[in-house]
Amino acid sequence: MYTGKEPTLVILAAGLGKRFGGNKQVAVLPDFNCTIMELSIQDAHAAGIRHVVLVINQQVRPLIEQEILPRLSCELQVELVEQAIMDVPPRFNGKAQLRQKPWGTGHALLCAKPHIPGTAIVITADDYYGPGAFKQLVCHFAEPEQSDMAIVGYPLEQTLSHQGGVNRGICQTHNGWLTEVVEYLDIQRGAEGLSGNSPEGGRVILPTTALASMTCWGVTQRLLTQLEVEFCRFIENYDSDVKSEYYLPDCIQSCMQQGLLRVRVHRACDRWFGITYKEELKRVSGLLYELRHG
Template identity: 80%
Template sequence: MYKGKEPTLVILAAGLGTRFGGNKQIAVLPDFNCTIMELSIQDAFAAGVRHLVLVINRQVRPLIEQQILPRLPADLLVDLVEQAVDNLPSRFVSKAQSREKPWGTGHALLCAKPFIPGDAIVITADDYYGPDAFKQLVNHFAAAEQNDMAIVGYPLAQTLSSQGGVNRGICQTHKDSLLEVVEYLDIQQTGDTLSGLAPDGKRVALPEAALASMTCWGITQSLLTQLERGFCEFLESYDSDVKSEYYLPDCIQSCIQQGLIQVRVHSASERWFGITYKEELKSVSGLLYELRHG
């Protein structure tokens, strides 16, 4: 078990990537000869992180062990964790019999829980966050009080896609603290106007500087305790005919509303990049190379 003071980096990399047409988490960026998550690992390591928990699906384990792990820093402690459908509390194991897809991001983080000794930075494998995001979160935990979590939000205008409208969770804040993340659908830029569909279905204007949640969290042990409790409640009411998922943001929102945690909002100083479709791999790789190497 890792015993360092720095936060653990947890990367959620077990998603099936159906729109991408395969495991996009292990797709190699042509300009780097490495995956996008390896850039995040490099940036986190440079910020002081020395422990990585990688949540994967078991099909890609051999490839990760043979190709990706040898490229990582030698003094980075790595734990590989498989997000298996049947990785459930014993009384709920029967719920997995008719289940094929993973249980969602909340369950993925719970699979990593036994390997997380303290605070953690949680990201997804197919998103690029930039070096400063990790510096901000490491600095946050160095100064934070107990149960003081964090999120790095990205200016909405910098998270759009040339492929069409996008769905984004927009951070609603009060004095740098997160109140809630509100989901807006089909966000588009039309001329100088940015707009999206609000929860009531109406299209509303959105400020370009609004901060979008791109799954870049700083979490504490208290959240993991609540996550476990919430997942059991989810499974209690789970209907095997419904392929619903247990989402990390839903648990965080519930904890905020109950006053169990406070989430400090940090604004990203660098661009976010994401890969949804294979066609985007080459263009994103080129943009990242220019950004990181000038």
């Protein structure tokens, strides 16, 4: 039973999955007959989570209600929240009417804000984080008078793709605290180790100890309050072709720079798996089955 004391699990599942060719958040893993987010919900439930908020798009609601929700534990309180383009402060309705794609992950979490009574663990639907991540974040918030946020970072070398280079936000840390997330592009393994294109454009060697941010956050009400402030500022300044997105890491970065919050970094104890293309579904399913049942 949900008591309101433990964190809420928020799953961002409203993406359109263009590279996947459909709604990958509801793609079934052939070895499990369920989705990746259901495995995450199972892991979160085992860690003590009893409240789940799924941020979805309108297209997937019927499938989630008819097929996924009946498979979840009856101990869970599950809420569905639709991320809609028109879900903006009234003064921005005109700009929203010109838009065709979702506002981004920051807006997705903002849509869930009314349903989060306290702290929250925020993940994406198409990434597998392992049971350890949920235990780490539940323990983080179980500390007395804990007011800091948290992130679970994954060893960069374990987040590479067989399909080619990847883009990753690399956690910059100091004494266990997050100072910045820096985006590196086209990261690949070569003769000299891991390398990627820096924000300045040059090719640089990346340390094997680097931790990648894979959207596994422990967030507080302070961030949720600031999300709305930052989102309004974003809409007032976004580009004229209405394609810019309001990303959650950008808001967190802004809050850190303003001294509004701190983020403790936890090193992941499990492997991360993600799916970008349909061709990866069977391979990832097999690896996860071996990992969970091997």
